[in-house]
Amino acid sequence: MSLWEYANPRKFLTTSERLLPWFWGLAGLCLVAGLIWGFFFTPDEARQGATVKIIYLHVPAAMLAINAWIMMLVASLIWLVRRHHVSALAARAAAPIGAVMTLIALITGAIWGQPMWGTWWEWDPRLTSFLILFLFYLGYIALWQAIDNPDTAADLTSVLCLVGTVFALLSRYAVNFWNQGLHQGASLSLDKEEHVANVFYLPLLVCIAGFILLFVALVLYRTGTEIRARRMAALLARERAGA
Amino acid sequence: MPDLGKYGDTVLSAYGVSIALLIVLVGLSLWRGRRVRSALAEVEERAKRNG
Numbered sequence: 001m002s003l004w005e006y007a008n009p010r011k012f013l014t015t016s017e018r019l020l021p022w023f024w025g026l027a028g029l030c031l032v033a034g035l036i037w038g039f040f041f042t043p044d045e046a047r048q049g050a051t052v053k054i055i056y057l058h059v060p061a062a063m064l065a066i067n068a069w070i071m072m073l074v075a076s077l078i079w080l081v082r083r084h085h086v087s088a089l090a091a092r093a094a095a096p097i098g099a100v101m102t103l104i105a106l107i108t109g110a111i112w113g114q115p116m117w118g119t120w121w122e123w124d125p126r127l128t129s130f131l132i133l134f135l136f137y138l139g140y141i142a143l144w145q146a147i148d149n150p151d152t153a154a155d156l157t158s159v160l161c162l163v164g165t166v167f168a169l170l171s172r173y174a175v176n177f178w179n180q181g182l183h184q185g186a187s188l189s190l191d192k193e194e195h196v197a198n199v200f201y202l203p204l205l206v207c208i209a210g211f212i213l214l215f216v217a218l219v220l221y222r223t224g225t226e227i228r229a230r231r232m233a234a235l236l237a238r239e240r241a242g243a
Numbered sequence: 244m245p246d247l248g249k250y251g252d253t254v255l256s257a258y259g260v261s262i263a264l265l266i267v268l269v270g271l272s273l274w275r276g277r278r279v280r281s282a283l284a285e286v287e288e289r290a291k292r293n294g
Contacts, residue, residue, distance in 0.1 A: 039258070040245055050247040053254050057261040100268045104261045111257045115250060214265070218272055225276040232283045235290050242293075 007084035009227045016220040023217035030210030038203040045200070054112045055196070056204055060211035061104035062171075065133065068098030068215065069161070069168035072140075076158035086227065088154035091161065092144050093222035097215055099137035106130055126183040129170040136164035150230060 006012045038056035045052035075091035078084055109127065110120040121127065140160055147153035196204065247254050 035258075044248070050245070050250040050254050053247075054257045057257060061261065097268065100264055104264055107260050107264075108257045111253055111260075115253055214269075218269070221276055222272050225272070225279050228279045228283045232279065232286050235283075235286045239286070239290065239293075 004082075004084070007082070007086050009086055009231075012086050013224055013227060016224055020217060020220055023213055023220065027210055027213035027217050030206055030213055032210075034203050034206030034208075034210050038200075038207060042199055042203060048116060051112055051115055052200060054108050055200060056207045058105060058108040058112060059204060060208045061101045061108065062130070063208060064211050064215050065098055065102035065105050065130070066168050066172050068094050068101060069133065069137075069164060071219070072098065072161050073165050073168075076161040079154050080158050085150075085154075085230070086223065088150075088158070089226035089230065090219060090223045091157070092154075093226050094215075094219050095137055095141050095144070097218050097222070099134065099141065101211075101215075102130060102134040102137055106134060124183050126171065129167050133164070133167045133171050136160070136167055140164065150233075 006015060035056055039053055042053065044050050072091040072094050075087040075094070078087035079091070106127075109130075113122070114120050140157055143157050143160055144153050147156065
């Protein structure tokens with residue numbers, strides 16, 4: 001069996017409908033368990049006090065903000081090279097999810113930053129690249145809406161996605177590149193010296209799993225919606241041509 | 244409810260905004276999905292009737 005079989009819209013729909021209940025269920029379970037664990041059963045941090053509890057939303061949302069764009073990049077490249085409509089529609093379906101994740105990361109970052117840094121916002125490399133990434137998400141969504149021909153829209157948004165990838169990567173590595181600004185380095189790292197203490201780390205992993213599962217469920221569901229919307233547009237066009 | 248000390252408003256507002264945004268995202272996705280599904284069923288039915 002080849003992965004390209006799922007480029008067939010019918011095959012994609014039947015497979016995703018079978019998988020979706022599992023993804024919705026596991027996402028809900030991990031999110032509820034991780035957030036309850038993090039919020040109610042972890043201690044305050046010595047320097048940050050109770051604000052450390054924001055990590056369970058801020059870090060998973062920020063991770064997905066970047067990785068949603070990377071997923072869109074892969075789907076856009078598949079569209080540009082192999083012209084599979086499902087991949088273009090999957091990229092379109094993922095954009096609003098990535099935008100919401102970026103918004104959550106920006107808002108929770110500002111709320112967390114105010115008591116810790118004494119400011120809601122700073123033109124720090126990571127914060128600034130995240131804001132630009134959010135604007136790229138809005139531009140990408142607007143471009144899809146603005147163009148009637150779906151293939152032209154897929155072409156142009158794919159090119160925009162390639163350009164925006166620079167900011168998705170900058171958002172991730174800005175702290176390392178410039179080594180300045182208020183934002184600290186990675187909270188999660190394979191280097192045990194670098195990542196947060198285990199008492200925060202384990203519930204954080206559960207929350208990250210929940211966010212990833214929710215992302216997958218939403219992408220599958222929304223891609224199905226885009227496939228149906230495209231089929232409906234084709235049928236309506238045929239109806240108008242026949243009238 | 245854990246004692247959040249002087250950061251109560253900070254933590255609760257971060258959770259409130261994030262959870263609200265997630266609920267809106269899931270809700271709107273499901274709402275549009277159902278709407279498109281029923282509209283497509285209607286159009287397919289019409290196409291079948293008209294041959």
